[in-house]
Amino acid sequence: xxxxxxxxxxxxxxxxxxxxxxxxxxxxxxxxxxxxxxxxxxxxxxxxxxxxxxxxxxxxxxxxxxxxxxxxxxxxxxxxxxxxxxxxxxxxxxxxxxxxxxxxxxxxxxxxxxxx
Amino acid sequence: xxxxxxxxxxxxxxxxxxxxxxxxxxxxxxxxxxxxxxxxxxxxxxxxxxxxxxxxxxxxxxxxxxxxxxxxxxxxxxxxxxxxxxxxxxxxxxxxxxxxxxxxxxxxxxxxxx
Numbered sequence: 459x460x461x462x463x464x465x466x467x468x469x470x471x472x473x474x475x476x477x478x479x480x481x482x483x484x485x486x487x488x489x490x491x492x493x494x495x496x497x498x499x500x501x502x503x504x505x506x507x508x509x510x511x512x513x514x515x516x517x518x519x520x521x522x523x524x525x526x527x528x529x530x531x532x533x534x535x536x537x538x539x540x541x542x543x544x545x546x547x548x549x550x551x552x553x554x555x556x557x558x559x560x561x562x563x564x565x566x567x568x569x570x571x572x573x574x
Numbered sequence: 575x576x577x578x579x580x581x582x583x584x585x586x587x588x589x590x591x592x593x594x595x596x597x598x599x600x601x602x603x604x605x606x607x608x609x610x611x612x613x614x615x616x617x618x619x620x621x622x623x624x625x626x627x628x629x630x631x632x633x634x635x636x637x638x639x640x641x642x643x644x645x646x647x648x649x650x651x652x653x654x655x656x657x658x659x660x661x662x663x664x665x666x667x668x669x670x671x672x673x674x675x676x677x678x679x680x681x682x683x684x685x686x687x688x
């Protein structure tokens with residue numbers, strides 16, 4: 459149980475376009491989802507916390523107009539990278555927490571974004 | 575604010591030898607502690623977690639970790655390493671008071687020699 463999927467697993471796009479990444483909890487309801495960014499050979503950096511039905515809370519230094527997060531249901535959160543540039547190329551990972559759960563997060567497999 | 579330090583960036587160990595990965599945290603209250611493993615290009619898999627109770631925690635794949643409050647540490651151990659244990663390992667700390675957000679250490683890359 460507690461499986462999280464991400465789609466797509468890899469995406470290549472041209473500079474200036476927007477890319478949407480989906481994060482789904484497959485077998486549980488997730489009131490909270492988290493979005494992380496990971497640079498090569500680096501640790502995970504939390505970008506934002508997404509709560510179902512409300513606006514996402516962004517970490518300091520993360521541009522909310524660039525990284526749009528929507529958490530429309532208890533099983534789906536999306537991250538849209540708007541007007542992507544090469545510096546946005548990264549590995550994006552989402553995680554989901556169980557409703558009423560004790561802080562444990564279940565991670566998706568990640569999405570590799572390459573902006574040309 | 576919470577923080578996590580993994581002092582070792584790389585560790586090389588021979589197959590069959592024991593492994594210990596260090597993790598030190600900083601947090602004012604009782605933290606929740608986690609160890610995750612990541613294979614190249616993959617997401618994170620939870621190895622084990624500590625919320626409360628017995629300070630020696632058993633996890634999957636033969637791993638265990640010990641919470642030592644006096645040392646603010648949560649070191650990960652495995653008695654006998656297999657080649658498939660080569661991966662990146664992350665220690666993380668979370669707390670309900672912090673909105674259940676996780677803070678990750680910098681990671682330790684484990685290489686296994688035949």
